[in-house]
Amino acid sequence: xxxxxxxxxxxxxxxxxxxxxxxxxxxxxxxxxxxxxxxxxxxxxxxxxxxxxxxxxxxxxxxxxxxxxxxxxxxxxxxxxxxxxxxxxxxxxxxxxxxxxxxxxxxxxxxxxxxxxxxxxxxxxxxxxxxxxxxxxxxxxxxxxxxxxxxxxxxxxxxxxxxxxxxxxxxxxxxxxxxxxxxxxxxxxxxxxxxxxxxxxxxxxxxxxxxxxxxxxxxxxxxxxxxxxxxxxxxxxxxxxxxxxxxxxxxxxxxxxxxxxxxxxxxxxxxxxxxxxxxxxxxxxxxxxxxxxxxxxxxxxxxxxxxxxxxxxxxxxxxxxxxxxxxxxxxxxxxxxxxxxxxxxxxxxxxxxxxxxxxxxxxxxxxxxxxxxxxxxxxxxxxxxxxxxxxxxxxxxxxxxxxxxxxxxxxxxxxxxxxxxxxxxxxxxxxxxxxxxxxxxxxxxxxxxxxxxxxxxxxxxxxxxxxxxxxxxxxxxxxxxxxxxxxxxxxxxxxxxxxxxxxxxxxxxxxxxxxxxxxxxxxxxxxxxxxxxxxxxxxxxxxxxxxxxxxxxxxxxxxxxxxxxxxxxxxxxxxxxxxxxxxxxxxxxxxxxxxxxxxxxxxxxxxxxxxxxxxxxxxxxxxxxxxxxxxxxxxxxxxxxxxxxxxxxxxxx
Numbered sequence: 154x155x156x157x158x159x160x161x162x163x164x165x166x167x168x169x170x171x172x173x174x175x176x177x178x179x180x181x182x183x184x185x186x187x188x189x190x191x192x193x194x195x196x197x198x199x200x201x202x203x204x205x206x207x208x209x210x211x212x213x214x215x216x217x218x219x220x221x222x223x224x225x226x227x228x229x230x231x232x233x234x235x236x237x238x239x240x241x242x243x244x245x246x247x248x249x250x251x252x253x254x255x256x257x258x259x260x261x262x263x264x265x266x267x268x269x270x271x272x273x274x275x276x277x278x279x280x281x282x283x284x285x286x287x288x289x290x291x292x293x294x295x296x297x298x299x300x301x302x303x304x305x306x307x308x309x310x311x312x313x314x315x316x317x318x319x320x321x322x323x324x325x326x327x328x329x330x331x332x333x334x335x336x337x338x339x340x341x342x343x344x345x346x347x348x349x350x351x352x353x354x355x356x357x358x359x360x361x362x363x364x365x366x367x368x369x370x371x372x373x374x375x376x377x378x379x380x381x382x383x384x385x386x387x388x389x390x391x392x393x394x395x396x397x398x399x400x401x402x403x404x405x406x407x408x409x410x411x412x413x414x415x416x417x418x419x420x421x422x423x424x425x426x427x428x429x430x431x432x433x434x435x436x437x438x439x440x441x442x443x444x445x446x447x448x449x450x451x452x453x454x455x456x457x458x459x460x461x462x463x464x465x466x467x468x469x470x471x472x473x474x475x476x477x478x479x480x481x482x483x484x485x486x487x488x489x490x491x492x493x494x495x496x497x498x499x500x501x502x503x504x505x506x507x508x509x510x511x512x513x514x515x516x517x518x519x520x521x522x523x524x525x526x527x528x529x530x531x532x533x534x535x536x537x538x539x540x541x542x543x544x545x546x547x548x549x550x551x552x553x554x555x556x557x558x559x560x561x562x563x564x565x566x567x568x569x570x571x572x573x574x575x576x577x578x579x580x581x582x583x584x585x586x587x588x589x590x591x592x593x594x595x596x597x598x599x600x601x602x603x604x605x606x607x608x609x610x611x612x613x614x615x616x617x618x619x620x621x622x623x624x625x626x627x628x629x630x631x632x633x634x635x636x637x638x639x640x641x642x643x644x645x646x647x648x649x650x651x652x653x654x655x656x657x658x659x660x661x662x663x664x665x666x667x668x669x670x671x672x673x674x675x676x677x678x679x680x681x682x683x684x685x686x687x688x689x690x691x692x693x694x695x696x697x698x699x700x701x702x703x704x705x706x707x708x709x710x711x712x713x714x715x716x717x718x719x720x721x722x723x724x725x726x727x728x729x730x731x732x733x734x735x736x737x738x739x740x741x742x743x744x745x746x747x748x749x750x751x752x753x754x755x756x757x758x759x760x761x762x763x764x765x766x767x768x769x770x771x772x773x774x775x776x777x778x779x780x781x782x783x784x785x786x787x788x789x790x791x792x793x794x795x796x797x798x799x800x801x802x803x804x805x806x
Contacts, residue, residue: 179714180711180714180715183706183710183711183714185200187706188200189201191699191706193694193695193699196215199211199212199215221688222688222689226685226688229676229681229684229685229688230681232675232676245665245667246450246451246452246665247450247451247513247662247665247667248448248449248450249416249441249448249449249450249459249460250441250485250486250487250488250511250513250614250616251439251440251441251442251443251485251486251487251488251490251492252439252440252441252460252483252484252485252660253437253438253439253440253483253484253486253492253494254410254438254439254440254462254464254481254482255431255434255435255436255437255438255481255482255483255494255498256405256410256434256435256464256466256467256481256482257434257466257476257478257479257480257481257500258435258466258470258471258472258475258476259404259433259435259475260400260403260404260435260472261403261404261405261467261470262470262471262472262473263470264402264403265403265472268391268395269388269391269472272384272387272388272391273474275312275387276380276383276384276474279312279313279380280380283313283315283355283376284376311358311359311386311387311586312357313355313357313379313380313383314355314356314357314370315354315355316354316356316370316372354372354373354374355372355373355374355376355379355380356370356371356372356373356379357370357371357379357382357383357386358370358371359371359586359587359590360587361584361587362583362584362587363584368587369587369590369591371590377477380474381474381477384474384475385475386586388475389566389567390566390578390579390586392432392566393566393576393577393578394576394578394580397430400430400435401428401430401436403435404430404435404436405435405436405467406436407423407426407428407438408423409465409467410436410438410464410465410481411423411426411462411463411464411465412462412463412464412465412638412641412655413461413463413638414460414461414462415460415461415462416440416449416459416460416461417449417451417453417458417459418457418458421440423438425440425441426438426439426440426442427439427442427444431494431495432566432567432568433494433495433567434482434494434495437492437494439492440460440462441488442488443488448488451661451662451665452665453665454661454662454663454664454665455661455662455663456508456510456659456661457661458661458662459659459660459661459662460658460659460660460661461657461658461659462657462658463638463655463656463657463658464481464501464655464656464657464658465650465654465655466479466480466481466503466653466654466655466656467654468503468651468653468654469654478500479503479653480500480501480502480503480656481500481501481656481658482494482498482499482500482501483498483499483501483509483658483660484497484498484499485509485616485618485660486616487542487614489541489542490541490542490544490614491539491541491544491546491547493546493550495567496546499618499620501656502622502656503652503653503654503655503656504624504625504652504653504655504656505622505623505624505625505656506622506623506624506625506657506658506659507620507622507656507657507658507659508620508621508622508623508659508661509618509619509620509658509659509660509661510618510619510620510621510661510662510663511616511617511618511619511660511661511662511663512616512617512619512662512663512664512666512668513614513615513616513662513666513667513668514614514615514616514617514667514668514669514670515612515613515614515615515667515668515669515670516612516613516614516615516669516670516671517611517612517669517671517672518609518611518612518672519611519672519673519674520611523672524609524611524672525608525609526608526609526610526611527543527608527609527611528610528611528612529542529543530543530547530548530610533548533606533607533608534606535548535551535552535555535603535606535607536551536555536571537551538550538551538568538569538570538571539551539569542610543610544610544613545607545608545609545610548603548606548607548608549603549604549607552601552602552603552606552607553565553568553592553593553596553601553603554568554569554571555571556592556596556601556603557588557589557592558571558574560588560592561577561582561584561585561588561589561592562582562585563575563576563577563578563581563582563585564576564577565577565589577589619663625652625657626652626655631652635650635651635652638650638655
């Protein structure tokens with residue numbers, strides 16, 4: 154039968170061209186084909202080189218080049234995720250920051266005595282017992298409020314203790330009785346100011362209300378620190394039960410705190426200040442808070458064009474057990490930031506003029522993958538309790554407050570209330586002190602997970618402060634200045650001012666240079682690809698096409714060969730298993746079919762010499778022998794179907 158010319162050409166091509174690419178029978182043949190046809194010269198030299206030494210040298214050179222490429226590409230990738238810092242300085246009109254001012258003493262002691270009468274009596278009794286300190290019998294008004302009626306019970310349950318040489322026995326400074334100390338001992342400080350005997354340690358013991366055997370003794374080598382810590386603990390419990398409206402009345406008003414005010418050379422008054430109540434500092438006042446939609450700015454640097462205020466401190470009305478210093482606290486911050494006065498506030502001295510010069514800096518960091526910062530805090534799983542823009546401190550305080558509510562059932566007094574929670578107090582939460590101290594210990598040791606969850610903000614504003622202090626008022630001007638100030642405020646104060654009750658504050662820009670610090674990617678994607686191309690060309694004389702070829706051969710084709718071999722093995726196993734279950738022996742037709750469908754020859758490719766040797770032989774059949782020659786095949790045939798006339802005549806002769 155005649156064969157179509159197209160099939161002849163196809164058959165001749167299959168016999169001539171080698172099996173390559175995903176049709177290669179084995180991985181070794183695929184790798185050999187790749188080395189002979191790739192554009193990377195090193196791989197080709199491995200195959201075509203003669204001699205083991207030369208081939209070994211080319212293998213070492215090629216592997217070294219691959220290693221250098223991987224190393225350099227890894228360096229490029231790490232450099233791609235790095236950022237460069239640029240600093241830009243601009244001279245322009247600057248917005249003035251918000252300035253929050255608080256009296257160090259949060260509440261007027263004269264107004265707070267009725268709420269603190271029981272606590273003050275216990276504190277004075279402890280001082281008298283341990284130090285022999287006595288003021289005589291002071292007439293202290295007893296409170297008519299219901300929480301003070303039970304306050305003394307808790308003072309007796311958590312009294313001050315004197316521990317001798319860290320023994321397990323302590324003396325109750327309230328009753329003078331000795332008690333056994335159980336649980337852990339935590340030494341809070343190592344101050345050089347000790348009590349009368351160097352071996353005496355002052356502290357207090359907190360126990361779990363649900364399990365009396367779970368106790369912790371907190372000791373202080375300084376009696377001052379021990380009394381203050383113990384006093385603040387009970388003080389927060391009392392203040393948590395007083396309504397906010399009442400506490401605002403007990404603290405200082407704007408008229409009480411502010412005597413004079415100037416900004417940018419013009420007079421200002423309490424209308425330029427916004428009040429907010431801080432749990433630990435009472436009424437605080439923020440200048441230029443921006444709540445009315447207007448933010449003041451300044452176009453001139455220097456002390457005369459900033460904020461100048463004279464503060465009335467009223468040292469005589471300070472709580473003697475709560476605070477031990479006199480003055481005010483201020484913090485410079487952005488209008489959208491919460492003023493953490495207790496953390497980063499600057500203290501202002503009395504009888505002195507404090508000048509604070511500012512330098513303004515805006516910073517901008519790159520977020521992931523360059524740094525682990527957050528843009529708005531929306532990706533942080535912590536509720537913002539402060540109703541201000543996100544910051545790391547807000548996140549940490551909110552995280553601790555949330556853990557406090559979850560673990561102790563109530564909120565800590567110094568931080569805002571979460572939704573549906575209430576502040577801790579003795580009545581409803583008798584176990585809150587022990588729970589709070591245990592939780593705070595875990596927080597400091599970073600065991601609550603807050604430090605791991607909270608991140609820095611990517612953008613923030615910062616005012617670098619430079620503080621200088623001068624004596625104020627001077628000796629020669631003290632008399633008339635105090636008289637004038639007393640006259641201005643005489644109707645409200647009803648007494649002559651003392652210079653230790655006054656503080657002069659000036660906050661101003663030293664210059665109007667705004668520094669903008671920003672992070673920029675050190676490399677772009679174009680530069681990264683160019684660097685990759687340079688490394689590939691330098692070490693392997695390779696291009697993008699070569700990279701695509703490597704991906705095709707080493708990943709796609711290799712995976713195709715491996716998967717095909719696995720599939721053919723599974724198919725063969727299934728057929729053999731099926732024949733065994735039916736009890737049938739392999740038929741000759743099956744063996745022939747099996748030979749024609751050899752796994753190494755598919756897609757109508759003719760077998761090569763190597764693969765032909767792997768063709769399976771029929772079972773129980775004699776080995777093939779050389780057949781006798783067919784002499785008809787020895788006849789010479791012309792390669793042309795039609796013979797030329799001149800050659801035909803010669804053949805006839």
